[in-house]
Amino acid sequence: MKKYQNKHHVLDTTIxxxxxxxxxxxxxxxxxxxxxxxxxxxxxxxxxxxIASIAFVLHSFAYSTKQTxxxxxxxxxxxxxxxxxxxxxxALVPVFIGLPVMTGVWFAESVAVIGxxxxxxxxxxxxxxxxxxxxxxxxxxxxxxx
Amino acid sequence: MLFIILLTFVLAFSTLxxxxxxxxxxxxxxxxxxxxxxxxxxxxxxxxxxxxxxLLFRNEWVPSLGIxxxxxLDGLSLLFSLLITGIxxxxxxxxxxxxxxxxxxxxxxxxxxxxxxAMLGVVLSDNLISLFVFWELTSITSFFLIGFxxxxxxxxxxxxxxxxxxxxxxxFLLSFAxxxxxxxxxxxxxxxxxxxxxxxxxxxxxxLLFFLFMGAFTKSAQFPFHFWLPGAMKAPTPVSxxxxxxxxxxAGIYLLARFTPVLGDHVYWNxxxxxxxxxxxxxxxxxxVFRKDMKGILAYTTISALGMIVFLLGVGSEKAIYAASIFIxxxxxxxxxxxxxxxxxxxxxxxxxxxxxxGLRKTMPALAGAxxxxxxxxAGIPLTFGFIGKEIIYDATYTYxxxxxxxxxxxxxxxxxxxxxxxxxxxxxxxxxxxxKERCQDVPKPSLQMWLPPVVLSVLSLVFGALPQLVNxxxxxxxxxxxxxxxxxxxxxxxxxxxxxxxxxGGTIVLGIAxxxxxxxxxxxxxxxxxxxxxxxxxxxxxxxxxxxxxxxxYTRLFQSGYLRIYLMVIIVFFIGLVGYKLFADVPLRVNxxxxxxxxxxxxxxxxxxxxxxxxxxxxxxxxxxxxxxxVVGYCICLIFVFYGAPDLAxxxxxxxxxxxxxxxxxxxKLPGFLKLSNRKIQFRDAVVSIAFGGxxxxxxxxxxVSPADKEISRYYAENAYVLAKGxxxxxxxxxxxxxxxxxxxxxxxxxxALGVYGLLKYRTKDEEISE
Numbered sequence: 001m002k003k004y005q006n007k008h009h010v011l012d013t014t015i016x017x018x019x020x021x022x023x024x025x026x027x028x029x030x031x032x033x034x035x036x037x038x039x040x041x042x043x044x045x046x047x048x049x050x051i052a053s054i055a056f057v058l059h060s061f062a063y064s065t066k067q068t069x070x071x072x073x074x075x076x077x078x079x080x081x082x083x084x085x086x087x088x089x090x091a092l093v094p095v096f097i098g099l100p101v102m103t104g105v106w107f108a109e110s111v112a113v114i115g116x117x118x119x120x121x122x123x124x125x126x127x128x129x130x131x132x133x134x135x136x137x138x139x140x141x142x143x144x145x146x
Numbered sequence: 147m148l149f150i151i152l153l154t155f156v157l158a159f160s161t162l163x164x165x166x167x168x169x170x171x172x173x174x175x176x177x178x179x180x181x182x183x184x185x186x187x188x189x190x191x192x193x194x195x196x197x198x199x200x201l202l203f204r205n206e207w208v209p210s211l212g213i214x215x216x217x218x219l220d221g222l223s224l225l226f227s228l229l230i231t232g233i234x235x236x237x238x239x240x241x242x243x244x245x246x247x248x249x250x251x252x253x254x255x256x257x258x259x260x261x262x263x264a265m266l267g268v269v270l271s272d273n274l275i276s277l278f279v280f281w282e283l284t285s286i287t288s289f290f291l292i293g294f295x296x297x298x299x300x301x302x303x304x305x306x307x308x309x310x311x312x313x314x315x316x317x318f319l320l321s322f323a324x325x326x327x328x329x330x331x332x333x334x335x336x337x338x339x340x341x342x343x344x345x346x347x348x349x350x351x352x353x354l355l356f357f358l359f360m361g362a363f364t365k366s367a368q369f370p371f372h373f374w375l376p377g378a379m380k381a382p383t384p385v386s387x388x389x390x391x392x393x394x395x396x397a398g399i400y401l402l403a404r405f406t407p408v409l410g411d412h413v414y415w416n417x418x419x420x421x422x423x424x425x426x427x428x429x430x431x432x433x434x435v436f437r438k439d440m441k442g443i444l445a446y447t448t449i450s451a452l453g454m455i456v457f458l459l460g461v462g463s464e465k466a467i468y469a470a471s472i473f474i475x476x477x478x479x480x481x482x483x484x485x486x487x488x489x490x491x492x493x494x495x496x497x498x499x500x501x502x503x504x505g506l507r508k509t510m511p512a513l514a515g516a517x518x519x520x521x522x523x524x525a526g527i528p529l530t531f532g533f534i535g536k537e538i539i540y541d542a543t544y545t546y547x548x549x550x551x552x553x554x555x556x557x558x559x560x561x562x563x564x565x566x567x568x569x570x571x572x573x574x575x576x577x578x579x580x581x582x583k584e585r586c587q588d589v590p591k592p593s594l595q596m597w598l599p600p601v602v603l604s605v606l607s608l609v610f611g612a613l614p615q616l617v618n619x620x621x622x623x624x625x626x627x628x629x630x631x632x633x634x635x636x637x638x639x640x641x642x643x644x645x646x647x648x649x650x651x652g653g654t655i656v657l658g659i660a661x662x663x664x665x666x667x668x669x670x671x672x673x674x675x676x677x678x679x680x681x682x683x684x685x686x687x688x689x690x691x692x693x694x695x696x697x698x699x700x701y702t703r704l705f706q707s708g709y710l711r712i713y714l715m716v717i718i719v720f721f722i723g724l725v726g727y728k729l730f731a732d733v734p735l736r737v738n739x740x741x742x743x744x745x746x747x748x749x750x751x752x753x754x755x756x757x758x759x760x761x762x763x764x765x766x767x768x769x770x771x772x773x774x775x776x777x778v779v780g781y782c783i784c785l786i787f788v789f790y791g792a793p794d795l796a797x798x799x800x801x802x803x804x805x806x807x808x809x810x811x812x813x814x815x816k817l818p819g820f821l822k823l824s825n826r827k828i829q830f831r832d833a834v835v836s837i838a839f840g841g842x843x844x845x846x847x848x849x850x851x852v853s854p855a856d857k858e859i860s861r862y863y864a865e866n867a868y869v870l871a872k873g874x875x876x877x878x879x880x881x882x883x884x885x886x887x888x889x890x891x892x893x894x895x896x897x898x899x900a901l902g903v904y905g906l907l908k909y910r911t912k913d914e915e916i917s918e
Contacts, residue, residue: 039873040875042793042797042875043797045882047794047798050798050801050802050805054801057805077901077904080901083893084893087890091887102886104870104872104883118872120871120886123882123886123889124881127882130897131893131896134896134899135805137900138809138900138903138904139805139809141908142809142907143812144907
């Protein structure tokens, strides 16, 4: 069954594979860029996460699901947990310093390139990770099982 | 007080972890829990008896809604607490032997302890909401207790019936709490006391009574909700003793008694209780003598006794309230005795059929004595506590101010008591006296734990009967004060001199004995009752439940067909109906084309591509091309977002669309080409639904252009995005800051969806692997 699947799911072309090798890091960089600029220009964790997912989906088309999964040190499902924890943690940070939940807390100094850093950014990174985890879990599970 | 109740729950839970309880010799030690509670409550007796003060224990729970764990200790709640813990202690001790070696014994004691805690909560709560919580907890724990032998189908069924009926009543109680709370502005029962007149004159008084009565009647098995109670006999006998004498079924009585000073003394209140209580007491009493199962007889006498108390509360005179106060205790004592006796008989002879029992006094003399006293008490023979109870009941009905009703009430009371005495004799005397039956030969002697508890209770019946002032001064007076709302002075004595009441008592005893002998040899008694089965409330309820089930099946089959296309259509049609109705009925439809700009050439192109893609998607014979076409539609919409300056939306839509297409391809890749599943008719139907839906959405969009939009919210976000959240992209600021909680919850929903997909598909693969 697996063999049959691979034969049909993988577009076995040299051009696509070569292109993917360059596109994957570029797309991920782009998704990070979209994630980080979100607070000032259009973009954000959700879109960033989707773009990163597309990058991995492209990779899985050029190679195979298995090889894409091999790019991760662990199952993408774990990204969901990490992302959710990060989001929730960033929502709880203000509580530790005596503010209501989800109040934005900001570092005094701006960081070069990124700009002001606050809990909202970490919240967004959490969303980014959750989106990647969710999309890849759903797609790869289906790809492996249909 | 909260601590005491919580402690009961904690101890109950911790019994679950006592492994090897079934074989242990120390199971009886669990008795210490209810016993120490009993002593604790007993220590409050002098305070309650002497002063008119009411002890309040306040604990806040949800102060903003007026919900609290307030507890109140007065005569009424103290009497119930003493019954719950006192009889509870005997039941614990008894059950430790009765269920010895049962594999689920620790489970049993956990249920029993939870139940006891919940009952204590009910009778002590001063706040209606917390009362409701404990009330439901008693329903649930009794469900576990009744269904304790859960391998038996009848047990499960009875437990479900009990939970169904009492749970239904619970909803009414909650409604009652909500309505009273909104009228009086407080859930606190002792505060409601001060508003008694206001509530009685309120327009919603009738509804209030209805809700309260439904709650109380279902719990206390009043006609026509009585039938769950005989079913509850499937529980182990110690549980029956507990449920029937001291706890569960008395909760409804307690509720009525508790609200007598608040809502009572009104013609609606009195008439309803008189009618329902009267019917119940007579119905239960007559039914009881037709049974052969000892527990069955006792169940119907319980129904009858509960009816009696309700009836007395309905009569409502000072004497009647006093009689009700006494009868609660009278009934608890003799009923618990008889149940425990029944349990012992069942345990030793393995039968409860009275036609097979006889002459047991030789093997269990002490038990026979206890049973005899209890039977005499239930018949109201002098020197027993039952006599005093019966005297004062007759006194109360006989002195009812309206003459003809006094006659009717007294008649009903006498008739009920005649049947109750006969039923008491059937359980308490018949198995022990007379000829020794075959089943009763060579019966092992019961152990100490199996006969001492009923003996203790019966001795109490005798002591209170001989020295009524003891219990009158001790607690009954303060109970009557709590129910009546004022001090009621009554002298209890064994002998008031010869009068009509004594004559009535004598007549009752004679008739009861006569009835007992008349029914003794009657074998086919059950058949007479069975003839009227189709008219019984249980039958009618069963019928309703069955119809309800049929309807539920039909409804489910209609809407949960298992076809995605049907689900989608149901949702869409429902939406069209609801929104369409609202749109055409309430909104003045105006289409304003003035503000629309002209088509620019690239917009026109995108529009045309969209239309072509749609037609292609509809007509193509291949799934893949259909998916590709819908993808094209999606991208075109992205472009429109771009044209009108919504880059965030466009980006998201673009990414989502790409992934959707990929997902569809993955899923549908393997499926064959379109099968001819639809015919012209179905296609036509689908077309109508889609066109209607599309038209409706377009109309709403056009309408939205006409209506003046409320810009305040968006202005707020635009103005404060940088000030409050240091962000220049308003969309993102809303997502991560202003509405961050929404986003957080959404991500959680997404995660659950992903886990769901993962679980479903992985599970299926594993299944297949196994089957291969």
